[in-house]
Amino acid sequence: GENxxxxxxxLSVQEGDSAVIKxxxxxxxxxxxxxxxxxxxxxxxxxxxxxxxxxEKKDQRIAVxxxxxxxxxxxxxTETQPEDxxxxxxxxxxxxxxxxxKLVFGQGTRxxxxx
Amino acid sequence: DSGVTQTPKHxxxxxxxxxxxxxxxxxxxxxxxxxxxxxxxGLQFLIQYYNGEERAKGNILERFSAQQFPDLHSELNLSSxxxxxSALYFCASSVPAGGLYxxxxxxxxxxxxxxVL
Numbered sequence: 168g169e170n171x172x173x174x175x176x177x178l179s180v181q182e183g184d185s186a187v188i189k190x191x192x193x194x195x196x197x198x199x200x201x202x203x204x205x206x207x208x209x210x211x212x213x214x215x216x217x218x219x220x221x222x223e224k225k226d227q228r229i230a231v232x233x234x235x236x237x238x239x240x241x242x243x244x245t246e247t248q249p250e251d252x253x254x255x256x257x258x259x260x261x262x263x264x265x266x267x268x269k270l271v272f273g274q275g276t277r278x279x280x281x282x
Numbered sequence: 283d284s285g286v287t288q289t290p291k292h293x294x295x296x297x298x299x300x301x302x303x304x305x306x307x308x309x310x311x312x313x314x315x316x317x318x319x320x321x322x323x324g325l326q327f328l329i330q331y332y333n334g335e336e337r338a339k340g341n342i343l344e345r346f347s348a349q350q351f352p353d354l355h356s357e358l359n360l361s362s363x364x365x366x367x368s369a370l371y372f373c374a375s376s377v378p379a380g381g382l383y384x385x386x387x388x389x390x391x392x393x394x395x396x397x398v399l
Contacts, residue, residue, distance in 0.1 A: 210392050266337055269315070
């Protein structure tokens, strides 16, 4: 089945700098890649997603890139702010059947923004 | 607020007991998903229901079962509870992306924190 590896597990950056989190997936049939932000004790919140027919997507300070050949995708956060501190999860959606789907998550990255 | 609701927020129970977690999807969403989040296993997919029918299954234990009712709310039943079942249980629902093989965006509820003592 699908396996998603996420790196790094922890990341600390200075406020205003950029942060990059990388994920690799194993199932070449996976075609949807969302990123979720989770604050302590709260629900995972979708921040950006990308589908396999697109190579890059941007939303203000957040961007995601997808390399289908290499089976990896990355989250880029620019001009980081203290409120960006959280755990970030990448996920991949393997093809499991008609009308069926599941998210396979990476292990998470704890991002800390230092003022 | 994602529009997905879950009750209860917290649940404390003893080993060997049975509990029921409840989820109401966003208005208009037909699919409901259940995920378990524990410290050692991360976020793991348990099961998906679409309009009352089971559609996808993950590593859900035989002691766990779920169903989706005609009003589209879903319940996750956990029985013969063990210490290792202590976790956050999330429900998510999705809006169709427009095709049977097009993945849907999933929105998560606030979760139920289960503590087994």
